[in-house]
Amino acid sequence: MSNHLFISIFSFFNKLSSHIKVFILTLIILTCTCVGLSINRDSLEMINNKSFVTPVISYLDLKRPNNAKVIFLGSSRIASCIKRDLFSKLSGIEQSKILILQSNGAGTWEELLFCRKYPDLLNSNPLVIIEVAPWMFNKNFYPLGAGETAFLTWSTFQERLALPDLKLRLLLLSDYFFPHSQRRTLEEWGTIFYSLMIGKRPEPYNPDYIPEYHYKQSAYIKLATDQIFSVRNQIKAMGNYQFAEYKAEYLNRLINIVEKKTKKIVILQPPLRNKYIDVIEGIQELTAANLIYLDYIFTLNNENVHSIVWNRPEDCGLNDSAIIDYGHFNNEGAYLFTQRLFNEIKKLGLIELNAYSGKEAAISPQDNISGLKKP
Amino acid sequence: MTSKIKVECFLSVIEDIVLSDSPYEKFEDQVIMLFNYWVIIIILATLPVYYSLSGLWQNIFLLIASYLFYSYWDYRFLALIIITTSLNFYFGLKIHAAKDQTTRKTILIMSLMYNLSILGFFKYYNFFVDSFIAAFQPFGFLPNMQILNLILPLGISFFTFKIIGYLMDVYRGEQAPADIISFALFVGYFPEISAGPIGRAGTFLQQIDRKRIIGKEQIFAGLHLILLGFFKKKVIADAVAPYVDQLFSSPQQFMSIDLLCGIYLYTLQIYADFSGYTDIVRGASKLLRIEIMENFKQPYLSKNIREFWKRWHISLSTWLRDYLYIPLGGSKKGTARTYINLLATMLLCGLWHGASWVFVAWGGIHGTYLALSRYFRGSLKKPGSTTLQVHGTMKSLFSVFITFHIVAFAWIFFRAPDLETAYNYSYFLFNISHLGYSSASLIFITLFYMAVVLAIDLLPYRFNRELLVTSETPWLWRSIVYALLILSISFIGESYVQPFIYFNF
Numbered sequence: 001m002s003n004h005l006f007i008s009i010f011s012f013f014n015k016l017s018s019h020i021k022v023f024i025l026t027l028i029i030l031t032c033t034c035v036g037l038s039i040n041r042d043s044l045e046m047i048n049n050k051s052f053v054t055p056v057i058s059y060l061d062l063k064r065p066n067n068a069k070v071i072f073l074g075s076s077r078i079a080s081c082i083k084r085d086l087f088s089k090l091s092g093i094e095q096s097k098i099l100i101l102q103s104n105g106a107g108t109w110e111e112l113l114f115c116r117k118y119p120d121l122l123n124s125n126p127l128v129i130i131e132v133a134p135w136m137f138n139k140n141f142y143p144l145g146a147g148e149t150a151f152l153t154w155s156t157f158q159e160r161l162a163l164p165d166l167k168l169r170l171l172l173l174s175d176y177f178f179p180h181s182q183r184r185t186l187e188e189w190g191t192i193f194y195s196l197m198i199g200k201r202p203e204p205y206n207p208d209y210i211p212e213y214h215y216k217q218s219a220y221i222k223l224a225t226d227q228i229f230s231v232r233n234q235i236k237a238m239g240n241y242q243f244a245e246y247k248a249e250y251l252n253r254l255i256n257i258v259e260k261k262t263k264k265i266v267i268l269q270p271p272l273r274n275k276y277i278d279v280i281e282g283i284q285e286l287t288a289a290n291l292i293y294l295d296y297i298f299t300l301n302n303e304n305v306h307s308i309v310w311n312r313p314e315d316c317g318l319n320d321s322a323i324i325d326y327g328h329f330n331n332e333g334a335y336l337f338t339q340r341l342f343n344e345i346k347k348l349g350l351i352e353l354n355a356y357s358g359k360e361a362a363i364s365p366q367d368n369i370s371g372l373k374k375p
Numbered sequence: 376m377t378s379k380i381k382v383e384c385f386l387s388v389i390e391d392i393v394l395s396d397s398p399y400e401k402f403e404d405q406v407i408m409l410f411n412y413w414v415i416i417i418i419l420a421t422l423p424v425y426y427s428l429s430g431l432w433q434n435i436f437l438l439i440a441s442y443l444f445y446s447y448w449d450y451r452f453l454a455l456i457i458i459t460t461s462l463n464f465y466f467g468l469k470i471h472a473a474k475d476q477t478t479r480k481t482i483l484i485m486s487l488m489y490n491l492s493i494l495g496f497f498k499y500y501n502f503f504v505d506s507f508i509a510a511f512q513p514f515g516f517l518p519n520m521q522i523l524n525l526i527l528p529l530g531i532s533f534f535t536f537k538i539i540g541y542l543m544d545v546y547r548g549e550q551a552p553a554d555i556i557s558f559a560l561f562v563g564y565f566p567e568i569s570a571g572p573i574g575r576a577g578t579f580l581q582q583i584d585r586k587r588i589i590g591k592e593q594i595f596a597g598l599h600l601i602l603l604g605f606f607k608k609k610v611i612a613d614a615v616a617p618y619v620d621q622l623f624s625s626p627q628q629f630m631s632i633d634l635l636c637g638i639y640l641y642t643l644q645i646y647a648d649f650s651g652y653t654d655i656v657r658g659a660s661k662l663l664r665i666e667i668m669e670n671f672k673q674p675y676l677s678k679n680i681r682e683f684w685k686r687w688h689i690s691l692s693t694w695l696r697d698y699l700y701i702p703l704g705g706s707k708k709g710t711a712r713t714y715i716n717l718l719a720t721m722l723l724c725g726l727w728h729g730a731s732w733v734f735v736a737w738g739g740i741h742g743t744y745l746a747l748s749r750y751f752r753g754s755l756k757k758p759g760s761t762t763l764q765v766h767g768t769m770k771s772l773f774s775v776f777i778t779f780h781i782v783a784f785a786w787i788f789f790r791a792p793d794l795e796t797a798y799n800y801s802y803f804l805f806n807i808s809h810l811g812y813s814s815a816s817l818i819f820i821t822l823f824y825m826a827v828v829l830a831i832d833l834l835p836y837r838f839n840r841e842l843l844v845t846s847e848t849p850w851l852w853r854s855i856v857y858a859l860l861i862l863s864i865s866f867i868g869e870s871y872v873q874p875f876i877y878f879n880f
Contacts, residue, residue, distance in 0.1 A: 022853045
């Protein structure tokens with residue numbers, strides 16, 4: 001029966017004019033290639049990654065960590081302000097169980113992606129600390145997140161459909177069926193084929209890594225000495241501020257996912273340099289935008305979700321000397337901030353001393369800083 | 376107060392930084408990049424309407440489309456094209472109606488003056504003022520002349536030359552004046568207006584004289600040309616552009632082999648970019664059943680410089696031959712005059728490309744090549760002269776190799792932003808202290824893209840046809856070629872937009 005059908009189709013095809021045959025065969029080749037590319041989006045991104053998010057995804061994919069007790073999600077700012085060694089000493093939690101999942105410029109979508117793609121992360125009932133910042137909710141800043149290639153690789157159809165801009169939405173929806181975002185230069189395709197041949201995969205994210213802000217301060221001398229330069233560079237993220245409901249929706253969904261596994265969620269905004277806040281407060285539109293953002297963050301509070309919002313360094317007992325640029329912490333600043341954050345979390349009752357190690361972690365912050373190993 | 380100023384300063388930078396840095400703009404760019412695709416899609420979508428109209432209405436339809444297309448670029452210049460069209464239409468009628476030769480000539484000169492002054496004002500005013508000031512400055516004389524912030528109207532060099540060609544043909548009695556709709560369409564025909572080819576009135580008007588109908592063959596041939604054009608542009612020209620930009624921005628930082636690769640890559644880039652554009656517009660026009668002249672015929676496989684100019688930018692070279700070189704006397708007024716005519720024609724050819732001394736130098740180099748080629752051709756023909764005893768394929772390969780390299784060398788002047796850079800590039804290219812290479816991958820990339828261009832050109836060259844596959848090619852091969860072209864255009868290459876090089880001219 002199937003042979004008969006096959007022969008019928010073949011003889012029907014043979015009877016067609018050559019133009020129609022060309023049209024049909026070309027269409028078949030194109031469709032097969034598009035399907036092939038679509039289903040291999042994430043493999044291609046893993047081999048030839050273009051996004052800061054991908055190394056983290058690679059790491060989660062390879063290691064499948066499922067015993068973390070504290071998980072920090074966020075951008076480079078979260079990595080710069082936390083010292084795992086101090087947090088470990090203070091809490092008694094093994095350092096390997098404190099996971100900082102950061103990717104440069106990450107927003108709420110990236111944070112959601114990590115937990116949505118690897119829900120096992122949350123199996124060990126960890127404390128989840130989610131970094132937020134006002135620019136993460138600006139509709140006109142990185143509409144697809146800083147790692148836009150990641151969005152093109154791992155976003156769902158609904159997420160594309162929810163994008164606010166019509167042109168962008170159409171472009172991304174068309175990409176869903178005809179994966180034009182998979183366009184790469186010939187050299188990049190060459191690298192992919194070469195990597196496949198030799199079975200090489202790029203280095204995944206290393207959760208033990210120490211941010212450059214902590215040891216390469218000279219590299220940031222321009223940022224450290226020229227505050228206006230640094231603040232000006234970052235304030236762009238607040239330009240044409242419009243609160244993005246769809247980005248807030250990512251955070252809501254992330255909280256929903258996390259809440260199903262753990263009841264300990266902190267929404268954290270680490271402080272920014274005073275100059276940055278001065279600029280925001282000096283511009284009426286930005287002040288208003290910041291208030292909308294803060295209102296939203298505070299509405300998230302409930303018995304499981306606690307927000308800690310520190311605008312200025314003084315709000316958490318620090319000063320500008322802890323911050324290297326507009327909002328990244330230097331090495332000393334990171335130790336001090338970790339101590340302050342830990343105290344705050346402890347106050348909220350989200351972490352129990354000795355609960356994990358059975359040891360008292362009673363050391364003063366100053367002792368910690370001088371006594372701990374620095375890079 | 377100071378803080379207020381700082382805040383204002385921040386406010387002012389917010390908008391432009393956000394607009395320039397955001398990846399959102401990248402997506403906007405992709406939409407702009409699709410602009411050309413959109414033109415094709417619009418043409419395909421409107422074909423049923425177009426072919427349901429009568430001949431006259433087809434012309435009106437195309438004229439409206441052409442003016443809309445031009446307005447899309449900048450609606451303010453639509454008035455310029457309409458006024459120029461109307462005036463030249465009137466000049467054409469007057470030249471044709473004039474009874475005596477003197478009146479005809481006077482009207483022709485008036486019309487040429489009008490057209491060249493418009494072109495001269497928009498394209499060359501600043502160049503001449505700049506050069507004038509630079510020439511007199513060393514003598515302490517500073518003329519009080521102002522540089523104007525002029526926008527060069529899209530395609531002005533192309534439609535001005537088309538109009539001049541038409542008027543000259545009418546003057547010579549080779550062309551009857553067209554009706555206003557046909558003439559306006561000839562001037563503003565949208566596939567040709569931005570970067571040519573410089574169409575001839577006779578061929579064009581003859582085609583729009585009657586109702587056009589289309590068959591499957593033309594649709595396939597048109598789409599094939601469009602695909603080939605996009606392939607050349609996106610997969611070759613745009614891919615090599617970053618290397619070329621880097622090498623030409625600071626030639627002193629590179630070794631001689633790198634610089635040689637830079638020349639080869641630019642040689643490929645300009646060819647793929649311009650011939651790619653021509654293929655796209657020819658294909659689009661084929662869908663409308665208006666044939667546009669072939670502008671390139673595998674130019675880098677030419678065996679001498681004369682052949683190169685018969686294969687490169689054919690519409691311009693034949694225009695210059697018919698309306699400049701021959702009226703100047705061509706080769707009929709003695710040897711010395713022939714060389715002068717060749718040089719003058721090529722210098723003007725260079726200047727036509729842009730208001731800059733590098734283009735003049737490029738034209739001068741080609742003028743010299745042509746003059747030398749003519750001289751050696753003449754002396755080799757003399758009885759008793761010694762010739763290199765190389766025959767057959769080897770001789771052809773050697774000739775192609777030499778021609779390719781002298782053409783490639785001249786491109787340095789075309790590409791360099793100024794004469795100083797062109798000099799530096801040539802200096803470091805031939806300087807033995809810079810002998811060597813800094814990147815093996817650059818050599819590999821250059822060889823690869825050369826092989827791609829050769830693969831595209833060799834088959835049509837060998838069988839003297841313009842397309843890779845024709846309706847005689849087996850359907851399996853045709854499908855594979857079409858699919859490969861579409862897949863390469865869609866998935867290989869840079870994602871950012873590089874404007875067509877000849878849009879600048």
